[in-house]
Amino acid sequence: xxxxxxxxxxxxxxxFKMTNKDTIQSKLNIDTIRKDFPILFREVNGRPLxxxxxxxxxxxPRQVINTIVDYYQxxxxxxxxxxxxxxxxxxxxxxxxRRKIQEHFNIAKxxxxxxxxxxxxxxxxxxxxxTSFLDKDDEVLVSAMEHHSNIVPWQMLCERTGAKLxxxxxxxxxxxxxxxxxxxxxxxxKLVFCNHVSNAxxxxxxxxxxIDAAHGVGxxxxxxxxxxxxHIKADLQALDVDFYTVSAHKMCGPTGVGILYGxxxxxxxxxxxxxGGEMIAEVTFEKTTYADLPHKFEAGTPNICGxxxxxxxxxxxNAIGFDMITEYEDxxxxxxxxxxxxxxxxxxxxxxxxxxxxISFNIKGIHPYDIGTILDKLGIAVRTGHHxxxxxxxxxxxxxxxxxxxxxxxxxxxxxxLVEGVKKAKSMLL
Amino acid sequence: xxxxxxxxxxxxxxEIQEEIVDEFSMFDDxxxxxxxxxxxxxxxxxxxxxxxxxxYIIKGCQSxxxxxxxxxxxxxxxxxxxxxxxxxxxxxxLIRAFSNQKPQDIIDADTSFIDEIxxxxxxxxxxxxxxxxxxxQLKLYAVAYQTxxx
Numbered sequence: 001x002x003x004x005x006x007x008x009x010x011x012x013x014x015x016f017k018m019t020n021k022d023t024i025q026s027k028l029n030i031d032t033i034r035k036d037f038p039i040l041f042r043e044v045n046g047r048p049l050x051x052x053x054x055x056x057x058x059x060x061p062r063q064v065i066n067t068i069v070d071y072y073q074x075x076x077x078x079x080x081x082x083x084x085x086x087x088x089x090x091x092x093x094x095x096x097x098r099r100k101i102q103e104h105f106n107i108a109k110x111x112x113x114x115x116x117x118x119x120x121x122x123x124x125x126x127x128x129x130x131t132s133f134l135d136k137d138d139e140v141l142v143s144a145m146e147h148h149s150n151i152v153p154w155q156m157l158c159e160r161t162g163a164k165l166x167x168x169x170x171x172x173x174x175x176x177x178x179x180x181x182x183x184x185x186x187x188x189x190k191l192v193f194c195n196h197v198s199n200a201x202x203x204x205x206x207x208x209x210x211i212d213a214a215h216g217v218g219x220x221x222x223x224x225x226x227x228x229x230x231h232i233k234a235d236l237q238a239l240d241v242d243f244y245t246v247s248a249h250k251m252c253g254p255t256g257v258g259i260l261y262g263x264x265x266x267x268x269x270x271x272x273x274x275x276g277g278e279m280i281a282e283v284t285f286e287k288t289t290y291a292d293l294p295h296k297f298e299a300g301t302p303n304i305c306g307x308x309x310x311x312x313x314x315x316x317x318n319a320i321g322f323d324m325i326t327e328y329e330d331x332x333x334x335x336x337x338x339x340x341x342x343x344x345x346x347x348x349x350x351x352x353x354x355x356x357x358x359i360s361f362n363i364k365g366i367h368p369y370d371i372g373t374i375l376d377k378l379g380i381a382v383r384t385g386h387h388x389x390x391x392x393x394x395x396x397x398x399x400x401x402x403x404x405x406x407x408x409x410x411x412x413x414x415x416x417x418l419v420e421g422v423k424k425a426k427s428m429l430l
Numbered sequence: 431x432x433x434x435x436x437x438x439x440x441x442x443x444x445e446i447q448e449e450i451v452d453e454f455s456m457f458d459d460x461x462x463x464x465x466x467x468x469x470x471x472x473x474x475x476x477x478x479x480x481x482x483x484x485x486y487i488i489k490g491c492q493s494x495x496x497x498x499x500x501x502x503x504x505x506x507x508x509x510x511x512x513x514x515x516x517x518x519x520x521x522x523x524l525i526r527a528f529s530n531q532k533p534q535d536i537i538d539a540d541t542s543f544i545d546e547i548x549x550x551x552x553x554x555x556x557x558x559x560x561x562x563x564x565x566x567q568l569k570l571y572a573v574a575y576q577t578x579x580x
Contacts, residue, residue: 045460367514369493374516377460385492399493399513428465429515 028328033320033409036061040409047379050414050421055199055358055405056383057249058230060313064252067312071305079304080278080295094304097311098294104314105244106235107261111293114260114267115307119226120149122245122260123193125297126222127153129270130191136162140191141184141219143205144170144395145198148388150224154193163190170395174201174350182213189219196228196244200389200403201350202333202358204232211241220266226250226258230407231329231356233322242266248306253313257306260297267293274299325408329357332406336415343422349392349401360387360401363422366429368402374425375402380418443535446527447543454547463548464516471519475529477509488560488567493517495564499571505530506575508568520549520561528568533579536572541565 037059077086079094102110116122144167158165168181192214207223214221222243230251247258276299281289290296345364372384385400386393457463481498488495493514508529512518528536
């Protein structure tokens with residue numbers, strides 16, 4: 001497949017042919033936005049940082065940093081326990097963050113938002129909870145383009161229960177084969193897991209179709225939204241999804257905090273994941289009764305500051321607007337795709353019609369690690385390797401890729417630096 | 431460049447390391463150092479294909495690195511390969527210093543010359559290229575042969 005064919009498959013190419021590079025950045029004031037991110041002004045190896053590893057973690061705006069500082073300077077107390085003012089204020093701020101998350105994802109009830117340490121924790125909570133609901137005749141389906149965190153917990157669940165793990169295959173463009181998926185679904189299917197956006201390929205999966213088809217056979221669906229949440233504002237009630245997971249650090253929030261969304265009926269059915277304080281109603285040595293949602297799943301002192309800062313991150317991104325963010329990032333990725341494909345021997349992995357913010361590539365004859373090392377010397381941060389998605393790399397029979405992933409604070413000029421960097425690396429390494 | 435590998439028989443590890451440091455001191459910037467390292471990678475005494483198996487892979491590297499060792503008289507001879515050229519350059523530098531040396535000398539060798547040639551960033555244990563794992567593996571081979579000698 002040559003570059004032209006790839007570019008024509010991009011959805012944004014069909015309606016828009018860019019003739020003037022300056023049209024990029026016209027709607028968002030990127031210079032102003034960039035000033036919100038102090039880290040973007042540091043140097044790496046003597047050069048201005050070009051941060052293109054946003055799929056691993058996004059950078060943090062000063063509004064979120066200030067929230068963290070303010071919390072420890074003015075609000076720090078344990079929540080849901082004390083009668084004193086500080087504890088009440090911290091509790092209010094934490095619960096306000098929960099409400100912001102509820103509103104952002106159009107979730108019906110605030111207690112359907114469970115604070116976790118992030119997506120991995122969220123998935124493990126559900127996978128562990130399902131142990132008593134599965135037996136050896138059941139099947140669970142997982143997509144071929146999952147991150148390890150959405151594979152391993154389900155493999156462990158299958159080992160515990162004897163249930164069978166089946167894989168929804170994908171095409172060479174990085175799109176799920178929906179016909180195959182529909183064939184795999186049966187009365188035996190109890191669970192379906194899929195990411196909303198692939199971290200390694202950038203594919204936006206057709207999750208509404210996946211969810212509806214699964215519900216058609218009575219299966220439960222968990223969608224891993226970790227990679228999507230920074231780019232797509234998901235309406236979880238409209239999707240009718242059973243579980244959805246998000247990590248704050250991929251959307252301008254801090255590390256170590258995220259959420260599990262679960263439908264109330266499912267959260268009531270699932271057993272608690274961890275025992276401890278906060279998650280109990282009454283405890284005697286004979287028996288403990290569990291607290292109501294969401295506390296049943298929030299044992300111990302949570303990441304209070306992180307939760308509040310997550311709320312601040314949502315405020316920040318919503319003030320810019322997800323429509324604007326999506327439009328801008330699509331233009332940026334299209335421009336980067338077009339420019340990278342001018343490099344002879346460069347191949348992009350993941351050319352789905354619907355994709356976002358990630359470009360995974362290799363250059364013929366060069367190991368991705370070598371390219372990443374040279375780019376780092378040039379101040380450009382990309383990820384190299386298998387991106388915790390080894391099955392995808394096995395599918396393409398490659399050791400890994402170079403992955404450039406974009407955010408709304410990246411610029412066309414940074415794309416140019418990347419392209420020049422890749423050219424430089426190629427000339428040194430070949 | 432192959433000559434350097436052959437010369438090792440007459441030089442101590444310390445002397446070879448000083449020679450490498452001298453060579454790298456000629457370069458003004460990282461780009462020249464990396465270009466030289468890539469050249470060194472291309473001159474690495476390649477491992478025999480029969481040893482490019484899982485058994486000879488060094489764990490902890492993002493790229494694949496295979497190392498084989500054998501005793502020749504009273505010295506350890508290393509051969510290696512990697513699928514990434516920069517990694518190959520790094521292991522070439524290590525092998526130039528350590529190959530054709532007595533096991534005890536390899537065990538006792540200091541590796542701070544890596545820092546002196548401007549590759550300090552590769553010494554971090556968290557670095558994905560596994561330089562630390564490579565050094566450990568070379569020394570482990572030396573320990574194994576030294577044990578046999580005792």
